[in-house]
Amino acid sequence: MLTVIISGLAIGMLYAATALVYNVMYSTSKVLSITTGHIAMLGGVFGAWFVVTLHLPWVLGLMGGMAVGAAFGWATEVLAIRRVLNRGDEHLWLLSTLALATMVQQGVALWWGTEPKPFPRLFAQDFGDGVLDQKYWLPIGIAAMMVFGLELFYRRTMYGKLFLAMSEDAFAARARGVSTDRIRVMSYMLSGALGGLAGFAAGQLTFAYFALGMTLTLNGFIALAVGGLGSNIGALIGGAALGLLNAFASYWFGGEYQQTIAVGLLMVVLLLKPEGLLGSKNVRPV
Amino acid sequence: MNNTFFVFSNKNIALALGAVLAVTLPSWVGDQYQLHLAALICVYWILIAGLNMVVGYTGQLSIGHVGLLSIGAYAFAILAGKMGWHPAAAVVAAGALGGLCGLALGLPSLRLPGFYFAMTTMAFALIVNELVLAQVDVTGGGIGLAGPVFPAPFDSPKGFYYLAAAMALVVTLLSWNIARRMWGRGLMSIRDNPVAAQTVGVPLFRVKLVVFVFSGVTAGVAGAMFASLQSYITPDTFVFELSLFFFVCIVIGGRGSILGPFLGTVILTVMPELVAPLAKLGNFFYGLLLLAVVLIVPEGIGRVFELVAERLRPRREKHEAITPDLPRLVRAIGCRR
Secondary structure, eight states, X not given: OHHHHHHHHHHHHHHHHHHHHHHHHHHHHOOOOTTXXXXXXXXXXXXXXXXXXXXXXXXXXXXXXXXXXXXXXXXXXXXXXXXXXXXXOTXXXXXXXXXXXXHHHHHHHHHHOSSOBOOOOSSOOOGGGGGGOHHHHHHXXXXXXXXXXXXXXXXXXXXXXXXXXXHHOHXXXXXXXXXXXXXXXXXXXXXXXXXXXXXXXXXXXXXXXTTHHHHHHHXXXXXXXXXXXXXXXXXXXXXXXXXXXXXXXXXXXXXXXXXXXXXXXXXXXXXXXXXOSSOXXXXXXO | OTGGGGSOOHHHHHHXXXXXXXXXXXXXXXXXXXXXXXXXXXXXXXXXXXXXXXXXXXXXXXXXXXXXXXXXXXXHXXXXXXXXOOHHXXXXXXXXXXXXXXXXXHHHXXXXXXXXXXXXXXXXXXXXXXXXXXXXXXXXXXXXXXXXXXXXXXXXXXXXXHHHHHHHHHHHHHHHHHHHSHHHHHHHHHHXXXXXXXXXXXXXXXXXXXXXXXXXXXXXXXXXXXXXXXXXXXXXXXXXXXXXXXXXXXXHHOTTOSHHHHHHHHXXXXXXXXXXXXXXXXXXXXXXXXXXXXXXXXXXXXXXXXXHHHHHSOOOOOXXXXXXXXXXXXXXXXTTO
16 A cells, blocks of 8 residues: 555656646746656656666766756757747647657657666665665655755746746836846756656656657646646645546556546546646636 | 639639549559548548638647547447447447537537647547557457448448548538638637637637537547448557647648648648658658648648749739829919919
């Protein structure tokens, strides 16, 4: 039973981390990018490539994974967001990020192969440690650290305050002399690095697998919508709820109805409390 | 509007040529496989014509229609194959079931804003696949089901092609009928500005729901035809990428048109067959195409043709030199002189 809870929590924290990545991008651009899950996928795949294939130490592999994530975040902003936001059509960013996500997923499938490949152990640890295994604790710890770090970043640093200013009112921020384009690029790179970190940390849980991106995009979004768009603590709660629900559902009914239950949770929350548990009402883009 | 239909404009001549080509197609294609492709285009088009109403006209980005296609296909395979219904009845039942599932999906999800809606429909496609895999004794699970063939005149590839083409024609006429009248204007107004649409009295949710159910019915019928055409269906047939394919066909064809998505369907189905490297790249190519279209010509490929045509044959600006009526001017000004 403890294993069920811990494993559910671990996968839920990966969803929560993805939801945080959504939040960082959303704060400056009001865009929910479909590439969000793919960033984490890239972190995992490139982490495994750096460590297993190139035999780098895992610290370098982690940095490499984060760098690839940041580069992909930058590419997302430049290719799929910038021109589209200037055009002002509400739906176009959905199409452009979907296109980019498809390209990345297929590109990784062609280069890396369609089989899930093993992710290296980061710390020397016995496989028989059960619930204390690093593959559970790494994503949980990383997600908690990410929430904590983001709160510090938003409250204590100048750039964090600029992010907040842009999320409150981009036009007002621009009028006050904030270079909104540059801040947006920075937020995408930051979210890319965070996504790469999350994917790397959860690599032992998910394996280095090309199709992880779409799953994470969907489940991270569910965690985000449950917890409330724009709220970091809400993302943690939503991710934990989703992960635990999935784990217990597959413990009791078998693993065949994972997606059904996840979407059921989304529907129930959206019907009862459309802005999510901790979301503010005016954030919801209706 | 009715009068323009019989005018021999370039467009109508092209349409008539296309119709002749489509009718005589079985007698000039090279082999059975090309005929199969033509039938596949017709089957895809049955779905895409309905989806076009949702994506192209109403602007609701549903990326989960493969789920409805799958439901129609399995309903047909189970009813006509396992339970021995007449295939025609099974097609009707598949269409009805597709419409019902469209209603069930649309009722909650059409209330949601853009990204929420897209994610819900995508999740729906995943759920359908999950359920198909889980219910082994009904759907055959991962092993799949055989798709039954149609009775006598339609059991040959040629007969099936004509059946699919006739159905595609009916669906096209239906969607054209929706698009050209008040409904079509209402749908486009929802796409372009929902608030403005609501203020002039378009019942947003009801219109969206009706169109979505229509697309569900066409997806169900297309699924039935698809099952019969492919002759064997497994959950692997209905991958999410197929959904993306439908979606890309509409977007590159141009939103708010019927001919554009049809050409998109034909081109995107035929192109990977003609150019072998594209087939290997598969979805990468679709993604690239979608990105290019969205960034460069969001109005669709049709717009490119218009631009090129305008470049080749610039529209003549009417030159009317305005010669001042001097004596009158003099009279008007010159009275003081």
